[in-house]
Amino acid sequence: MKRLIYTCIITIIISYIFISYPKIDIFISSLFYSENSHKFYLKNNYILKFISYLAYYLAFLLLAYSSIVILLTFIKTKSYRFINYRPQIIILLVFFIGSVLLVQTFSKHYFGRARPYKIIEFNGNKEFTAAFTVSNQCTFNCSFVSFHTSIGVLFLIYSFYQTGSKRKLMIIFSYLLVVLFALTRVMQGKHFLSDVVISTCFMFIIYYLILFIEGKCIKLERKIYS
Template sequence: MINNQLVNISLIIFCFLSFLLIYNQNIDIIISSLFYSKNVGFIYKDNFFVKKLYYSIPILTKILVVTCLCSIAYLYLKTKNLKIILSSGFFFLLITASLGPGLIVNFILKENMGRARPREIIEFDGSKLYTGAGIISDQCQSNCSFSSGHAAMGFYFTAISYIFRRKFTKIFLSSMLFGMLVGLSRIIMGGHFTSDVVISGFIVLIINHLIYVLWENYRLKI
């Protein structure tokens, strides 16, 4: 069954951290500076494990999308029943990925907020001005820092726990850990601020849960 207490606690923590990072804009600079050196830039940007986490996301995303699309196509050919397709776990996984990491994070936020990445700002030997989280800026034109697409996909995999409900807690916590590691890798590489990661996680967790509630209600009515 769904561990609503775990979901609620996660949402409260991420909500609190999001507001804290928006309220105190210096935290982002302080945390990023822990991984930065004047001599070499972001110290661990070429670390083997950091890069593996970074490259794992596009690979896992392609596997997920192809699997869901092929499975939905198979269901359509086999049943010709739209209700069965819409109530399938593959549809749920595809729609949550499309709305959370896809539409909200990568299309709306990253393409419109204009926040320069840590490695691009003056504080870390770049030429761009630092912009706080949630503030619209003109320091980046496309594929900007706010918020993190990689972290969003990392946290997105909590959606799988809603499909395998008997192992909900284990899958949810494992996916949360994976999302945190991916997010940390982006901070270490100078690709994102901490707020980019946390807010992406908050957005994805909300979307996953809201879509699940709507999807489950639909399934119960069939």
């Protein structure tokens, strides 16, 4: 519960900064924008494009792996106890509630924020809006918040459940993956800094909320099976 509260407080503070100083987003994005060519000079970079597509493939592999582990574990144990499938179920829940519902479905559609490369400041025709501002500048697959970054966070959460010597390496790799996915999207002009940062916050809020509910469910499960 403490981690959930702390994460919410941090999210509120970060959100307040981006809402109060929206030009932060413009400034960071401008670092990757060429005034001469009037475009984000890394938008069509092949390496960055590969990294962007990589997020989808890694998400598919992680979800497929988690689903297969659940199936094989059930075939082997015939158990309905949550504890036997805990890491895999948590990953699936965080993905569907966090990445799919909160990030991709609700936030992008509800706030309608235009992507950096589409706004007037960067040779587009859409108006810039600050984080959490509801607008009509975008109607589909909008900027706020970043799906790709949420996938990086999903891998980070997965790494928390690793054991042995590989756990530390997995966590380090996953942190780098979050930064890589986030930075790639900003450099391409596909997302503002606030999109990727708040996406990370959203995912951890969902994760800790699931852990809080999980704790209640485990207590109930123990009573049932005791």
